[in-house]
Amino acid sequence: MLKTIRASHHGADLFDWDELIQEDRVHRLIYTDPAIFEMELTNIWGAVWVYLGHESQIPGPDDFITTRLGLRPIILIRDAAGTIRALFNRCTHRGTTLCRKERGNAHMFTCPYHGWSYLSTGKLRAVPWPDGYACDFKDAKFNLAQVPRVDSYRGFVFGTLNPDAPPLRTYLGGITAPIDEWLDRNPGGKVEVCEANRLKFKGNWKLAYDNSGDGYHVVFSHRSLLEMENRLADEANKGMSYYRGSPDSKPMYMRYTGNGHHFKDKRPNIEKRAGGLWSVEGPAPGGEHAEASLRGRFGERADDILDLASSEPVNINVFPNLSLLGNHIQVFEPVSVAETNVTWYGTRVVDADGTLGAAVDEINALRMRTQEQFPNFGEVDDLANFEEIQRGLACLEDEWVYMHRGLGIPGRVKSGPDGEVTAPATDEAFMREYIKEWKRLMQASPRLVVKREP
Numbered sequence: 001m002l003k004t005i006r007a008s009h010h011g012a013d014l015f016d017w018d019e020l021i022q023e024d025r026v027h028r029l030i031y032t033d034p035a036i037f038e039m040e041l042t043n044i045w046g047a048v049w050v051y052l053g054h055e056s057q058i059p060g061p062d063d064f065i066t067t068r069l070g071l072r073p074i075i076l077i078r079d080a081a082g083t084i085r086a087l088f089n090r091c092t093h094r095g096t097t098l099c100r101k102e103r104g105n106a107h108m109f110t111c112p113y114h115g116w117s118y119l120s121t122g123k124l125r126a127v128p129w130p131d132g133y134a135c136d137f138k139d140a141k142f143n144l145a146q147v148p149r150v151d152s153y154r155g156f157v158f159g160t161l162n163p164d165a166p167p168l169r170t171y172l173g174g175i176t177a178p179i180d181e182w183l184d185r186n187p188g189g190k191v192e193v194c195e196a197n198r199l200k201f202k203g204n205w206k207l208a209y210d211n212s213g214d215g216y217h218v219v220f221s222h223r224s225l226l227e228m229e230n231r232l233a234d235e236a237n238k239g240m241s242y243y244r245g246s247p248d249s250k251p252m253y254m255r256y257t258g259n260g261h262h263f264k265d266k267r268p269n270i271e272k273r274a275g276g277l278w279s280v281e282g283p284a285p286g287g288e289h290a291e292a293s294l295r296g297r298f299g300e301r302a303d304d305i306l307d308l309a310s311s312e313p314v315n316i317n318v319f320p321n322l323s324l325l326g327n328h329i330q331v332f333e334p335v336s337v338a339e340t341n342v343t344w345y346g347t348r349v350v351d352a353d354g355t356l357g358a359a360v361d362e363i364n365a366l367r368m369r370t371q372e373q374f375p376n377f378g379e380v381d382d383l384a385n386f387e388e389i390q391r392g393l394a395c396l397e398d399e400w401v402y403m404h405r406g407l408g409i410p411g412r413v414k415s416g417p418d419g420e421v422t423a424p425a426t427d428e429a430f431m432r433e434y435i436k437e438w439k440r441l442m443q444a445s446p447r448l449v450v451k452r453e454p
């Protein structure tokens with residue numbers, strides 16, 4: 001059953017969007033205004049496909065995780081028949097959240113408040129002391145609301161409340177190519193999600209998305225990490241060192257692929273040889289020992305194995321909340337206009353066809369060590385920047401944030417078919433492109449719906 005929950009929208013004309021979003025700059029209000037944040041919950045977080053979780057987090061029947069769609073609490077569950085559903089985590093009686101666990105397995109949920117219980121399909125199962133009610137509990141309105149469209153792309157599960165959104169595959173468009181490459185570099189083409197580093201910052205969620213492809217800040221903001229790597233290893237070889245000197249003269253690049261998605265590709269900088277990727281991996285405590293033992297055991301195969309354990313030098317950003325970078329899955333989650341959660345999930349390689357054999361555990365152990373690197377030593381630099389931007393934006397009279405690097409230089413930014421835009425690695429072209437898409441979405445009047453079991 002589909003039911004319209006928001007027939008009309010009055011927010012779209014509250015702001016002069018052409019004034020707020022200009023070719024070279026955006027107004028501070030887009031990061032600070034609670035009314036704009038409130039609108040985003042409908043026009044962005046309700047209207048486009050939003051990443052909800054990974055299939056490997058709910059592998060079996062009745063496995064669930066709790067997650068969010070914007071601020072809406074969600075139970076992402078694989079029901080007993082195997083269908084993945086995104087149930088609103090909200091009891092239909094008086095509205096409390098039904099499930100307060102991060103994950104688990106449940107064929108039904110019993111509300112902690114008055115004991116109404118629901119099946120994993122979202123259907124109301126029973127109500128305590130029903131004699132006290134005159135209503136018919138078979139009415140669908142008592143079943144849990146759920147996200148009407150849930151779909152996966154190669155294990156990544158997305159949902160939208162917008163019946164007019166394009167199919168997921170169309171929405172993802174050109175960003176599926178780097179996602180495929182990110183997965184297919186592993187024999188079997190699959191990863192599983194592991195535990196996470198959970199971080200948060202006092203700033204607007206878009207500050208994190210603005211930064212997700214920013215190659216301009218690296219050597220300045222992450223100087224301490226670069227210096228540490230330089231102390232431990234040959235500085236000329238390390239991936240982050242690519243941004244020293246004249247980064248734009250190197251073959252790495254950024255590309256905007258439409259619908260707010262973009263990626264930064266450092267792979268062209270890597271030597272094309274077995275072990276080439278491992279040679280740019282940052283040194284980790286204990287890494288040399290693991291490498292030596294692996295070389296001893298696997299001989300000539302060791303270089304390929306070490307490459308699979310290394311961080312893939314890409315940042316793939318799927319608007320509005322998913323980022324694949326290195327070996328990690330990063331998820332952005334708005335909390336309020338000036339508060340955001342940032343979660344970095346580790347991933348392990350799945351040896352689906354037995355190609356890796358005994359090496360798979362070694363690869364995954366080394367991949368876990370990469371979780372200790374950038375998410376611990378680099379992400380904190382970025383979060384500090386986001387918080388300090390939010391503080392800076394409190395200067396009411398200094399209104400503009402510039403994102404015009406690369407703009408107006410003949411031949412620098414190249415447009416391809418399907419609205420693709422390619423530019424040097426330090427350009428802000430992807431920011432200008434995604435924020436145009438954000439503006440288009442904020443000017444729209446999406447019709448959002450929920451579904452309930454009949």
Ligand code: FES
Nearest residue numbers: 091093094111114
């Ligand atoms: S609020 Fe859930 S049973 Fe009352």
Ligand SMILES: [Fe+2]
Nearest residue numbers: 218221222382
């Ligand atoms: Fe950074």
